[in-house]
Amino acid sequence: MKLIYGITATAFALALWQGIVTITGLPRFILPGPGLVAQTWWENRGIILEHATVTAAEVLLGLAIGTVLGILTAIQLAASAQTRLLVQPILVFTQALPVFALAPLLTLWLGYGLWSKVAMAVLIIYFPVTSAFLDGLQRTPTGYLDLAKTMQASPMRVLWHIRIPAALPSLASGLRLAAVYAPIGAVIGEWVGASRGLGYLMLLANGRAKTDLMFAALLTLGAFSILLHFAVVRMTRRLGEHAAQAHP
């Protein structure tokens, strides 16, 4: 059923797109039609997929590193109120800085290669993962904590056996957000300075008025992001499982 809706929506979007091209008669370097874009994609599939692989590697590395860092930070902050008071303002401050503005710096520091883009992806997902998980860790149902207290539990064991498992659904929603943000980070990194990747290919195509190639790269990025989103939703489903049956 869901698939039918998806196909219908896609077909509608394509028809609308073609309709606009046909009615307005815009030149192909302003707005190429879906047919032309498909043809360009097929003719350039080798290059596009090569660049897509680079972007995918950046995104996946960024997701993995950002997730691990976010989880560790959240646990550390949840374990110590002092650290939390100290670090939380810094976290918010870094989040207030637009990551876009940092991209040139990262390229300066880490070079034109893979790692400046990975760093961008990490920076952009680190905060949502940390704050979603930390939020979950600080919202452990008080009944559990009372029970643990009467059981003479140590704070560390309460964290491990109760607070972390109870916060996994929150972590799962943080990760789903991260899956959407990570490709944005990587592509911004590629725009600022790169010699490979879909972002680089888009800039290149744009500069040469090859709008059809630009669209082909853009749609490839979109398809990758959607696949990534569904993969992460699938993988985090088990984490969020007990949220449905949770109780205070």
Place this chain on the structure above:
Amino acid sequence: MKTVPGISVSGHAEINGASLFDHTVLDLVAGQWTCLLGGSGVGKTTILRLIAGLQTGADFKGEITASDNMSIPARTAYMAQNDLLLPWASVKHNITLGARLRGEPANADAVDELIEWVQLTNHAHKKPGQLSGGQRQRVALARTLLEDKPIILLDEPFSALDAQTRTQMQDLAVELLAGRTVLMVTHDPAEAARLGHTIAVLSSTGICISEPPATPIPREIDAMQTLRCQAALLKLLLGEVA
């Protein structure tokens, strides 16, 4: 199980300067059931939480002592209206939670025996979400028992169950908690009339000890004495409202 102490609570409590209950004396007799009966908001749960050493939000002035003068909170096991089962853990893992939280190994034989006592042998590997309300409270009861503490604090543990399941749980709890000092907070006169060796009715003006029937607990639900006691308790509660 170590020695079973009696407990004496004496004092008054305030919330933000307003009196929650005036000077109150409550004695829990060692090895017996004391039912603390009262309407909502009179501080029943506060008294129970004070004994357990949990936060209450109330300002308590007075003292809580054990008959052997040793510390109380470490010797209590606590069971609440909400079963507090961890939804991600199996029945067995929920029952052994206390041992895991203290980093001790759980006594596997004792665990299996307990699961049998509460008739959950076929459910030991299920998650709480797959159980009925009565089964969940039996898991919570088994978890409380495995703690093997001499003082048991029950905060309306059966109030969310249907009438027949509640009655069965009362029978099971009396059987399995025999010999321990039990404080049961309840708002149900019928429950207090069935289970209390001592029945204390708490109101904002203090505590009033009601004489229960001399029959052993759990008392017959259809015994005249039980019903009369239940009616007397209800009248006490009503009088307090009027």
